[in-house]
Amino acid sequence: MVGDDDQVDWKKGSEIDVGDYLLKPRKLNVDLECVPTLSDLIPVECQRFGSREAIKSFKSELPYGAVSELAEEFDLATGTLHHPKTDVWTPERCLVASDRYDVALPDGGREYRRTRNDLDRELTDHEMYLAGLVLTDGTMSSDDGVRFYNTREELHEQFPGETHLEPDGKGCYKQNVLDYARMYAFNGLGIPFGSKNDGEVDLSTVFELPESHIERFLAGVIDGDGNISSSVTVAAENRSIGEWYVKLFRRLGIYAEQRENVVRVPDAEREIQRLRDRVLPHLSHSEKREALKALDGTSHLR
Known part of the structure; x- marks a missing residue:
């Protein structure tokens, strides 16, 4: 670690220049400690929502005609997307719909797609x-x-x-x-x-x-x-x-x-x-x- 009056940064030993001021802090801190949930760490394509009711509520907030437009984009039958199935309304697809139509994503209720393990809990x-x-x-x-x-x-x-x-x-x-x-x-x-x-x-x-x-x-x-x-x-x-x-x-x-x-x-x-x-x-x-x-x-x- 090297530094001066204005900044502190890390350098590899081979990158240290003559005149660099070496720092040896005994303790390093972070501005904000954070414990992630499993859903924060796991790729979104491996996740699913666990509640049909949450999907139903999300879908009801979409404007008229949005389901048909999304079905065409997702290469699905419109009738398939009309049902609030958690295997169809994946987090990835909900994110697309949320960004396009400014609708809030379902809050929590995420599971691992293959085993339905709860992903809303924090890492222990x-x-x-x-x-x-x-x-x-x-x-x-x-x-x-x-x-x-x-x-x-x-x-x-x-x-x-x-x-x-x-x-x-x-x-x-x-x-x-x-x-x-x-x-x-x-x-x-x-x-x-x-x-x-x-x-x-x-x-x-x-x-x-x-x-x-x-x-x-x-x-x-x-x-x-x-x-x-x-x-x-x-x-x-x-x-x-x-x-x-x-x-x-x-x-x-x-x-x-x-x-x-x-x-x-x-x-x-x-x-x-x-x-x-x-x-x-x-x-x-x-x-x-x-x-x-x-x-x-x-x-x-x-």
């Missing part, structure tokens, strides 16, 4: 912990859903539903976890489909969450890819992910630095104590919990 802090696990030790695919790989059964058990562990042939257990609604919500947070190392990753939505959610997210990250020895480090082969880890730690007032493919929290008493206060209560990896409690530079756990 425990789901942020699971997002940290999925980012570090999981994969997401529109074909296969969410798969989690780890040697520790206690981490697998953090996911909802029954645990069905299967050896992956590489010393880990694997299992399919979560549902497609939460998979798309995690993608809306910035967790990529496919390999997390293939390109830039943007975790700015995570950065704007309340600190309680960030605590859980970083706990999942440490449980998945953390290493506790004389200090606390987190693997980050994708440098853009490492840059976000540094920012997220600093949202909690914890100084962290990125070197190569690792993010390190120094073993200074202040930083370790803040880790204990903010992140330790949410760790599920029992050995890492105990190592952080007794951090003295002698233990070495992966």
Whole structure:
């Protein structure tokens, strides 16, 4: 981070110029913390309205002849569009009608289209912990859903539903976890489909969450890819992910630095104590919990 009397900005190390004033703030803040609903994160084409009555009320506000015009544009029979069916009056089509005829969209009542999961609820802090696990030790695919790989059964058990562990042939257990609604919500947070190392990753939505959610997210990250020895480090082969880890730690007032493919929290008493206060209560990896409690530079756990 660099700055002067007029502005503060981020620069990569290779972009820093002679004379730039380097800033090392211990804590980063946001102007407005925000907890999104699942509908804020999931693509609109994956959503539907759950109430026929809401669609009926919306359709009644349209001017005469609007249904016929929209039916032609949507390539539907006019009679089909006259019925307030939630599968026909999708959020995408309602948005087109709302913009064109200046009619308010139905308020809430959104569901995931395939499973009818409620999308009006806010993302929970425990789901942020699971997002940290999925980012570090999981994969997401529109074909296969969410798969989690780890040697520790206690981490697998953090996911909802029954645990069905299967050896992956590489010393880990694997299992399919979560549902497609939460998979798309995690993608809306910035967790990529496919390999997390293939390109830039943007975790700015995570950065704007309340600190309680960030605590859980970083706990999942440490449980998945953390290493506790004389200090606390987190693997980050994708440098853009490492840059976000540094920012997220600093949202909690914890100084962290990125070197190569690792993010390190120094073993200074202040930083370790803040880790204990903010992140330790949410760790599920029992050995890492105990190592952080007794951090003295002698233990070495992966």
